[in-house]
Amino acid sequence: MILALAGGVGGAKLADGLARHLPVGSLTVVVNTGDDFTPLGLHVSPDLDTVTYTLAGIANAEVGWGLAGETWNFMDALGLLGGTTWFRLGDRDLATHVERTRRLSTGESLSAITADFRARLGIAHPIHPMSDAPVRTMVDTDAGPLPFQDYFVRLRCRPIARRVWFAGIEDAGPSPGFEQALGAADLDAIVICPSNPILSVLPILDLAGVRSRLEDRRVPLIAISPIVGGKAIKGPAAKIMAELGLDASATGIAHFYGDLLDGLVVDRADTGAATAIEALGPRVLVTDTVMTSPDDRVRLARESVAFARSLAPPSLGPKSPTP
Numbered sequence: 188m189i190l191a192l193a194g195g196v197g198g199a200k201l202a203d204g205l206a207r208h209l210p211v212g213s214l215t216v217v218v219n220t221g222d223d224f225t226p227l228g229l230h231v232s233p234d235l236d237t238v239t240y241t242l243a244g245i246a247n248a249e250v251g252w253g254l255a256g257e258t259w260n261f262m263d264a265l266g267l268l269g270g271t272t273w274f275r276l277g278d279r280d281l282a283t284h285v286e287r288t289r290r291l292s293t294g295e296s297l298s299a300i301t302a303d304f305r306a307r308l309g310i311a312h313p314i315h316p317m318s319d320a321p322v323r324t325m326v327d328t329d330a331g332p333l334p335f336q337d338y339f340v341r342l343r344c345r346p347i348a349r350r351v352w353f354a355g356i357e358d359a360g361p362s363p364g365f366e367q368a369l370g371a372a373d374l375d376a377i378v379i380c381p382s383n384p385i386l387s388v389l390p391i392l393d394l395a396g397v398r399s400r401l402e403d404r405r406v407p408l409i410a411i412s413p414i415v416g417g418k419a420i421k422g423p424a425a426k427i428m429a430e431l432g433l434d435a436s437a438t439g440i441a442h443f444y445g446d447l448l449d450g451l452v453v454d455r456a457d458t459g460a461a462t463a464i465e466a467l468g469p470r471v472l473v474t475d476t477v478m479t480s481p482d483d484r485v486r487l488a489r490e491s492v493a494f495a496r497s498l499a500p501p502s503l504g505p506k507s508p509t510p
Contacts, residue, residue, distance in 0.1 A: 194219030194387025196251035204484030221390035315364030
């Protein structure tokens with residue numbers, strides 16, 4: 188069984204490739220929920236929805252998020268009434284958020300709702316939120332502290348980031364599905380998808396007990412670099428890494444994950460960094476990591492899984508803490 192940690196469009200694409208490549212019952216996808224927020228009083232889970240829609244084959248392929256064939260009558264009418272429209276919710280997409288909000292209000296967990304949506308959309312592989320407890324990503328910037336969606340969508344990442352932190356993380360543990368996957372007897376490898384390491388992956392790693400369990404794991408852990416030739420394929424990963432004093436490169440990704448990594452998959456554009464990365468500890472696979480088609484997703488998934496399985500399991504002793 189492969190455990191994939193994902194968030195954002197890049198994470199959703201590789202999760203889709205893994206889902207197409209691996210047999211039913213051999214993949215679990217755990218998704219960041221630090222991006223969750225409540226516009227118009229509705230509980231929106233952007234990363235969960237992007238992964239779910241992508242695996243269901245109904246995502247907007249042009250932008251990577253939202254639903255294909257979406258219409259915007261609700262937002263247009265809301266704007267005429269003077270409502271807040273900077274976070275646009277499509278007419279069909281609204282059904283997801285309305286039903287999720289209704290069911291959360293009755294006491295149903297985010298995990299249970301996500302599992303039901305997955306089944307109704309015909310997705311074979313389990314998708315779990317990272318936690319059922321609320322965690323909210325905050326960005327301290329030169330314009331002041333901002334909730335993540337204000338920073339990301341309303342202000343289009345223009346403010347300079349000074350610090351990223353996660354409100355509620357100290358009281359949040361992994362969801363039941365995440366717990367089960369971490370402890371599964373048939374767990375074969377852990378794959379960190381090419382997601383923003385700070386905004387999409389760090390909230391997962393910072394959940395209570397998760398990092399220590401990954402440090403003590405008995406299976407290989409690899410990541411796919413979301414940085415190609417010093418640039419992010421999509422989103423603000425390179426910008427925010429640089430503003431936080433991190434090296435926005437494939438080598439910087441290796442430094443960021445530190446001792447957690449047994450292997451790192453990098454693009455051919457970063458072939459020259461392979462020796463320096465391997466000097467840090469992880470093995471390197473150089474391949475084409477830009478996914479522009481479903482075939483690209485499956486190929487990268489197949490190569491990444493084979494790479495992970497080729498690595499020797501980590502030593503049984505605890506590893507040194509990741510910076």
